[in-house]
Amino acid sequence: MIEVKRPGKLYIAGEYAVTQTGHRAIVVAIDKFIKISIKKSENTDKGQIKSFDNVIVNFLRDKKVYLEKYDNRFTYILSAINITELYLNTWVDSFDFYDIEIISEMEDDSGNKYGFGSSAAVTVAMVEAILKYYNADYDNAKLFKLSAIATLEINKKGSFGDLAAVVSGGAILYRKFDVNHVCHMLEKFNIVATVNANWEFLEIRKFDFPKSWKLYVGWTGKAASSLDLVEKIKHQEPTAREFHRDFLVSSEYIVEQIFEAFLTEDFDLLYRFIDQNRKLFVEFGNKYSSHIETDKLKLLSNIANKYHMASKLSGAGGGDCGIAIANNNENEIKLKDSWESKDIKFLYVNIYEG
The missing domain is CATH 3.30.230.10 (Ribosomal Protein S5; domain 2)
Known part of the structure; x- marks a missing residue:
């Protein structure tokens, strides 16, 4: 076998x-x-x-x-x-x-x-x-x-x-x-x-994901279909070409900065550009009439930000998961309790190196 x-x-x-x-x-x-x-x-x-x-x-x-x-x-x-x-x-x-x-x-x-x-x-x-x-x-x-x-x-x-x-x-x-x-x-x-x-x-x-940094995952309890959301946006792209072009340029710069933050272990840089990526998705969703950052995903990130954790949705949005990245584990229990008090399930995961 x-x-x-x-x-x-x-x-x-x-x-x-x-x-x-x-x-x-x-x-x-x-x-x-x-x-x-x-x-x-x-x-x-x-x-x-x-x-x-x-x-x-x-x-x-x-x-x-x-x-x-x-x-x-x-x-x-x-x-x-x-x-x-x-x-x-x-x-x-x-x-x-x-x-x-x-x-x-x-x-x-x-x-x-x-x-x-x-x-x-x-x-x-x-x-x-x-x-x-x-x-x-x-x-x-x-x-x-x-x-x-x-x-x-x-x-x-x-x-x-x-x-x-x-x-x-x-x-x-x-x-x-x-x-x-x-x-x-x-x-x-x-x-x-x-x-x-x-x-x-x-x-x-x-x-390498910095060893002292922690990745946390919150699940909103609502499954989302990446393909459905991508397909919906694809249909609207021809009417928003200029916006979409600007979105791609902004996303590329944000990813570049976040990558640099990981390489240099610069948490403040990571926090700033994870937040920019989050705001970009909100703007993107509003443009295409797609509720990418749901109310619960918004709450998930706002709670994580309260503990100075970088946070945003993960994946297509519209449900599923959000992530939070911290530069230490001091507020892990507070984050878990705060998420779960709002019916956001705290999922225990680690990065798997293979």
């Missing part, structure tokens, strides 16, 4: 802008995991996937794997299997049926997602599990690119920064690659050549 685990992620800065080619964000991997186990199925005509919510589905194979009965909850899993097998097709003569089990630490007891990037984690973990199953050689670059291609099969509008954090671990500065260029390579060449090629604009730079 092959067992793989991959971490969740949290965005620190640069959300929305990083969905555009060549723009950057700061993302961290956290110690909440998706775990996948895979073994050869005893059946010779079908495989089985058991998900973390105890849903069991069978899959069949006709060149590609597909579900015996369609269920959109398994879209990323199937894409990861198909893309990885396509990549391995040069070296593997025939593919087995598998029994796959998925375990998740990224939901509450009721199955509500925290916003830790479970789709990214399950995609990377599934790609890696298939690679390991067939004893394939791979490194982080190949793992990221295969996971990105598997995701591209489903959605071309995301940033793919969540995948980069899940693959790399730790804290990263991520720059989005040119999706059109990658899609062109996939059409013109094969998947092996595309994975081995240079991807225009792609940058994944790992750096």
Whole structure:
């Protein structure tokens, strides 16, 4: 049996802008995991996937794997299997049926997602599990690119920064690659050549999160869909081109300053530009009539600011998580109590280096 685990992620800065080619964000991997186990199925005509919510589905194979009965909850899993097998097709003569089990630490007891990037984690973990199953050689670059291609099969509008954090671990500065260029390579060449090629604009730079600084996460209790929010804004971009151009410039500068703050351990600089990123999102949401910083996310950040912690939403907003970064742990209990008194769940997470 092959067992793989991959971490969740949290965005620190640069959300929305990083969905555009060549723009950057700061993302961290956290110690909440998706775990996948895979073994050869005893059946010779079908495989089985058991998900973390105890849903069991069978899959069949006709060149590609597909579900015996369609269920959109398994879209990323199937894409990861198909893309990885396509990549391995040069070296593997025939593919087995598998029994796959998925375990998740990224939901509450009721199955509500925290916003830790479970789709990214399950995609990377599934790609890696298939690679390991067939004893394939791979490194982080190949793992990221295969996971990105598997995701591209489903959605071309995301940033793919969540995948980069899940693959790399730790804290990263991520720059989005040119999706059109990658899609062109996939059409013109094969998947092996595309994975081995240079991807225009792609940058994944790992750096140290200061040891004395603390990252805290608050969950608002409301799940948000990043894709839904991004799609809503995409539809309005043509009527707000100048604003959107200014937003991208501002975001790039803010990310640059926050990155510098991490490198130099300058907490005052971090605080100032995390706050600027927060205000930029409020302006962005108002422009596009999207309630990105909800009342509860606003309260979350205001409470953290009271204890001189840098704070903002993490991810697409509209719900899910907010983060707070402190330069020590002196006010951790006060923050926890204050958040929870306002029905904001304090989540215990650490940065996962891998």
